Amino acid sequence: MRPDTEAAPDDVAAFLARLTGLLLRSSGEGAALIERTVRHTARALGADASVLLVPDGAALTVSTRGDSRTVTLRGFPEVFRLDRVVALKPLVQDVGAGRIGVAEADRRLAAIESSRPPYPWWLKLLGIVLFTLGFAPLMQSTWYEVGATAVLGTVAAAPAVTADRIPRLATVLPLVVSATVSVITVEVFARDASHGGPVLLMLPALFFFVPGDYLSAAAAELAAGYTTTGAIRLVYSAFLLVQLYVGVLLGLFLTGTSTRALFDIAAASDLPRWALFLSWIVFTVGTLLAFAVPFRLLGLLLVLVYLTVAVQSLATKAIGETGGTFAAAAVLAAVTARLTLRPHQPPRLVLLLPGFFTLTVGSLGMRGLTTLAGGYVIEGFRDLLKLVTIVTAIAVGLVFGAALAQPRVTSPSAEGG
Structure with a gap:
């Protein structure tokens, strides 16, 4: 069994909430891909997720081993920090392929969110x-x-x-x-x-x-x-x-x-x-x-x-x-x-x-x-x-x-x- 499926439900839900928030804030192109990306990532972590979207908010429901919780998120959509969008793709791929667990994924996501702009x-x-x-x-x-x-x-x-x-x-x-x-x-x-x-x-x-x-x-x-x-x-x-x-x-x-x-x-x-x-x-x-x-x-x-x-x-x-x-x-x-x-x-x-x-x-x-x-x-x-x-x-x-x-x-x- 992969280490992702052993993660605590709270950890999985917290990571997916942060992921959804970052996707929402970088959705200047449109929100169509957010739900599919979050659901795919959740399945890789042994969970089910559904997302109800509006342009500046989302209601995320995560179900893990019989436990379900809903998180409401707010995020203003923009396209001004595309370096974060670029960095997010390999993270999602690594989670989907089972190469990293929730703890490492959350650490990398936090680093992306807190990163400084690439140019002064x-x-x-x-x-x-x-x-x-x-x-x-x-x-x-x-x-x-x-x-x-x-x-x-x-x-x-x-x-x-x-x-x-x-x-x-x-x-x-x-x-x-x-x-x-x-x-x-x-x-x-x-x-x-x-x-x-x-x-x-x-x-x-x-x-x-x-x-x-x-x-x-x-x-x-x-x-x-x-x-x-x-x-x-x-x-x-x-x-x-x-x-x-x-x-x-x-x-x-x-x-x-x-x-x-x-x-x-x-x-x-x-x-x-x-x-x-x-x-x-x-x-x-x-x-x-x-x-x-x-x-x-x-x-x-x-x-x-x-x-x-x-x-x-x-x-x-x-x-x-x-x-x-x-x-x-x-x-x-x-x-x-x-x-x-x-x-x-x-x-x-x-x-x-x-x-x-x-x-x-x-x-x-x-x-x-x-x-x-x-x-x-x-x-x-x-x-x-x-x-x-x-x-x-x-x-x-x-x-x-x-x-x-x-x-x-x-x-x-x-x-x-």
Whole structure:
């Protein structure tokens, strides 16, 4: 008999509760894998487990040798410490394979939870700036956009890093950042209409705070039948978007600028093709630093980013933007699902996230809301309708691609959350 099955029920329940909590806190991609991972791990420890999930909480019931207990957990879902997600996968695999007992598993889990971020604060700040710079050419492919984003991205990154040390700031961070970026954009960078609309100038700096991942995770959960988690996550995503939108309007009010200034006109492109190509390298390096992804994964994530961009570009030319987005999401999901099955590859969330960001979902919501506020009703509703269409295309594409690539029997421990 394996030592796991001899563990005390209290120890098994305590370990599974800690595991569920960490999975819940790192469920920015969605909560669909948590229940399967916890149940598989519990069986390896000689127990049965069931999980009732909402996006920020879980009720875990553990049954061991006739003894049953229920634990209620709370955890705010996020994706900012992906190093913990990477470290969790081999732990779950070792437990599932019976290589370690509850005591060792709990020790390793505690070490993961208490581990320091892999990069110091200044590298995270640099990562957020690079993340915004890589995204800038998608808004306007101009050198002016890149220069403005370098300044505005630094302004936005400073409070984001500060919030790691002052957690209460995180609750109003989108509002504070968007208001600050709005004021600086209007007063410094948007004085000449030839440089493009102010929203296009400020959006790259706000992209780190735009809940595109939550929007698509919500749609994917709804598509997969997780109605409660999907609906609640969708409401929370809308709340974050509204915070950013109100912050932009607050910046206009503070500067005495009319909302009619929120026009959505792009400047003439002057970036060479090589700069557009290299921007994805800048973007991916920034993603690693900003989201605490181990740097050894840079090469693999770059391949996935360029694969997603290539599929989206080619498919868009053939079948339109919605079809191209669906195809890119499906290919990305299929490739990452297959890679995740390999024991030494990182979990799906880590592989998926950089490529997913290239699909730029959340910016459409911000553009739609600010365009409406500027009085451009038709254009605003067009952006919001496009948001709904693209979010649905990405969500269905992710579900379709993952289902297509999965073998008939999949071990949840291969995912590791």
